[in-house]
Amino acid sequence: MKKQTKEVKGKGLYEVLKAEVDEIIDESPLIKTFVMTPEEPFKFNTGEFIELTLDGLGEAPFTPSSSPFVTEKLEVTIMKTGYITSKFHDLKSGAILGIRGPFGRGYPVDRFIGKEILIVGGGCGLAPIRSLLFTLIEMKDQIEKVVLLYGSKTPTDCIYKPMFAKLNSIDKFETYRSADRPDGTEWDESIGLVTILLDQPMVDMDNSIAVVCGPPVMMKFATLRLLELGFSDDDIFLSMEKNMSCGLGKCGHCMMGEFFVCKDGPVFTYAEIKHSPEIWK
Amino acid sequence: MQKAIKINKDEWNRLLIKLSDAGERLYAPIRHNGVFDYELIDTESIGEIVYNEAKPASPLKIFFLPIRLNVTGGGKTPGRIIIIGAPACDIEGLKLLDAIYIDEKYTDESYLSRRQNAIIIGAPCHKTAENCHCTTYGVNPWPGDGCDISLSSTGEDIILTTMSEKGNGFMNEIKSLVDSTEPEAGDMETLKRLQEASAAEIADKNDGLPGKEETGKLVQAAESSFWKEHSSKCVSCGACAAICPTCTCFLLIDRPGFEKIKQQDTCQYPAFERVAGGEDPLKELSVRFHNRYMCKFVWKPERFGVLACTGCGRCIDACIAGISKNEVIREMT
Ligand code: SF4
Ligand code: SF4
Ligand code: FES
Numbered sequence: 001m002k003k004q005t006k007e008v009k010g011k012g013l014y015e016v017l018k019a020e021v022d023e024i025i026d027e028s029p030l031i032k033t034f035v036m037t038p039e040e041p042f043k044f045n046t047g048e049f050i051e052l053t054l055d056g057l058g059e060a061p062f063t064p065s066s067s068p069f070v071t072e073k074l075e076v077t078i079m080k081t082g083y084i085t086s087k088f089h090d091l092k093s094g095a096i097l098g099i100r101g102p103f104g105r106g107y108p109v110d111r112f113i114g115k116e117i118l119i120v121g122g123g124c125g126l127a128p129i130r131s132l133l134f135t136l137i138e139m140k141d142q143i144e145k146v147v148l149l150y151g152s153k154t155p156t157d158c159i160y161k162p163m164f165a166k167l168n169s170i171d172k173f174e175t176y177r178s179a180d181r182p183d184g185t186e187w188d189e190s191i192g193l194v195t196i197l198l199d200q201p202m203v204d205m206d207n208s209i210a211v212v213c214g215p216p217v218m219m220k221f222a223t224l225r226l227l228e229l230g231f232s233d234d235d236i237f238l239s240m241e242k243n244m245s246c247g248l249g250k251c252g253h254c255m256m257g258e259f260f261v262c263k264d265g266p267v268f269t270y271a272e273i274k275h276s277p278e279i280w281k
Numbered sequence: 282m283q284k285a286i287k288i289n290k291d292e293w294n295r296l297l298i299k300l301s302d303a304g305e306r307l308y309a310p311i312r313h314n315g316v317f318d319y320e321l322i323d324t325e326s327i328g329e330i331v332y333n334e335a336k337p338a339s340p341l342k343i344f345f346l347p348i349r350l351n352v353t354g355g356g357k358t359p360g361r362i363i364i365i366g367a368p369a370c371d372i373e374g375l376k377l378l379d380a381i382y383i384d385e386k387y388t389d390e391s392y393l394s395r396r397q398n399a400i401i402i403g404a405p406c407h408k409t410a411e412n413c414h415c416t417t418y419g420v421n422p423w424p425g426d427g428c429d430i431s432l433s434s435t436g437e438d439i440i441l442t443t444m445s446e447k448g449n450g451f452m453n454e455i456k457s458l459v460d461s462t463e464p465e466a467g468d469m470e471t472l473k474r475l476q477e478a479s480a481a482e483i484a485d486k487n488d489g490l491p492g493k494e495e496t497g498k499l500v501q502a503a504e505s506s507f508w509k510e511h512s513s514k515c516v517s518c519g520a521c522a523a524i525c526p527t528c529t530c531f532l533l534i535d536r537p538g539f540e541k542i543k544q545q546d547t548c549q550y551p552a553f554e555r556v557a558g559g560e561d562p563l564k565e566l567s568v569r570f571h572n573r574y575m576c577k578f579v580w581k582p583e584r585f586g587v588l589a590c591t592g593c594g595r596c597i598d599a600c601i602a603g604i605s606k607n608e609v610i611r612e613m614t
């Protein structure tokens with residue numbers, strides 16, 4: 001595995017690194033991917049997040065969806081959910097954005113070595129997972145198997161459509177998809193909530209870990225199902241979505257019990273946070 | 282080693298004028314209509330400084346965490362300031378602020394430089410205020426480590442005791458500018474008696490108010506109906522947090538040119554934790570209200586090993602709805 005490096009910045013915690021938007025990809029009616037070129041190569045580890053600034057308007061946290069092994073380009077996938085995200089959606093290529101970060105603790109991929117990895121994603125939660133998948137592809141010789149289960153509201157809402165066939169063609173990778181309901185477009189995959197894909201574990205329960213990322217309700221039910229299947233609390237990795245702002249463990253906006261999600265997370269094992277309040281909100 | 286000196290009050294006042302004339306920025310509590318608060322002192326106000334009384338209206342954090350600050354300006358580092366008369370509770374509160382703002386990974390330079398450039402002259406409380414309850418949480422009404430010099434007024438004299446290396450340095454500066462003597466054993470005993478009397482008074486007044494550990498347990502155990510009932514009058518104004526020496530949360534506001542303005546914020550305001558997708562763990566008033574107690578008595582202690590309440594009582598003074606944190610806690614028992 002190639003070494004991922006990490007820069008720790010002390011000064012200029014709030015200064016941004018500028019990045020130009022090269023391309024905007026429509027992933028679904030509500031989700032777009034922004035391909036950017038940062039002014040300087042940008043390093044991050046998979047699962048860490050950045051704060052992305054729209055000049056003068058605001059800043060929001062996103063986990064890059066691109067490969068951590070590519071530092072000249074950075075991709076962020078954004079779902080339109082409110083004011084600032086719709087402003088991002090209004091952008092045209094050529095726009096200049098500001099990046100702060102990377103922040104937090106990403107996926108502890110060293111713990112995935114030698115394992116079968118079951119990944120459950122929902123909606124825009126596939127964005128951090130895509131970056132993880134790029135990492136796992138690089139590590140393919142060190143892991144046993146990767147099973148990706150992904151659910152979207154409708155077939156049209158499924159993002160990164162071309163990625164699934166590519167993954168399925170890679171040795172050790174399998175993908176399965178579901179849509180909550182059909183919408184008339186072509187769909188050869190399952191219909192129902194993503195948890196229906198969790199009828200059987202599909203991985204060797206004695207040697208596997210699970211990764212979950214998606215909307216809170218989906219994370220909740222997927223986690224409960226994984227526990228039922230026999231995953232231990234310590235082997236379920238959750239990527240928490242909180243109102244991250246400073247990214248530095250200072251502003252308090254991301255607090256979840258005694259944790260600063262921005263610094264201690266955003267990736268936690270279920271064991272670490274199961275006693276924290278309101279984890280599914 | 283602690284060193285103490287005694288300076289006649291008139292001499293002391295002349296010293297302050299000298300320092301102020303030399304361009305030093307001195308802040309001390311000045312009284313206006315009953316309340317007193319830190320002000321930049323000048324020749325006129327030097328005689329009006331309030332010594333050894335609980336407590337300036339503003340918490341000490343205002344010197345280190347301005348309410349609004351451009352954090353991308355790069356800007357000039359503010360020069361030295363001398364803060365006279367900080368109460369022990371507020372000095373205690375700096376422990377938590379330091380833990381949050383000066384961590385090994387992400388040090389907030391604007392906070393650090395302000396801390397480094399401040400000489401904190403703490404003052405034991407010889408006179409307490411209505412809602413003081415520092416002793417309940419194991420904080421003495423006299424400063425310990427955490428300040429640079431401790432100041433006590435005997436009426437005629439000012440006695441200064443060094444509390445840190447920085448304080449030592451400043452004391453040497455002072456000694457070269459003013460006549461001083463060594464305090465007598467009797468002076469020190471009188472001062473000790475005064476501050477211990479304050480401690481006894483505070484302990485007495487707060488008899489039965491649960492201490493640190495017990496409060497944490499109670500706050501955790503109280504049912505949601507309890508919080509609904511006690512928060513019903515709260516109007517989410519955030520005054521309790523703004524005035525609190527340990528509340529430090531902030532908001533980042535964007536300005537054109539990728540400027541960021543850091544502005545004081547609080548979990549008591551609606552939408553503090555709302556995420557882009559709309560989920561808001563603190564949507565309900567009673568949950569927000571409860572959050573503040575959990576943060577102070579459970580989570581910050583778990584995380585940093587210190588309570589996020591120093592017993593200053595300001596939130597009780599400040600609440601326009603008349604909610605007393607201590608009454609709420611007493612109701613839990
Ligand atoms: S919670 Fe209230 S009493 Fe405690 S430190 Fe803050 S303002 Fe003072
Ligand atoms: S000061 Fe009183 S009304 Fe205002 S937020 Fe605090 S508890 Fe609520
Ligand atoms: S985002 Fe500011 S403390 Fe976590």
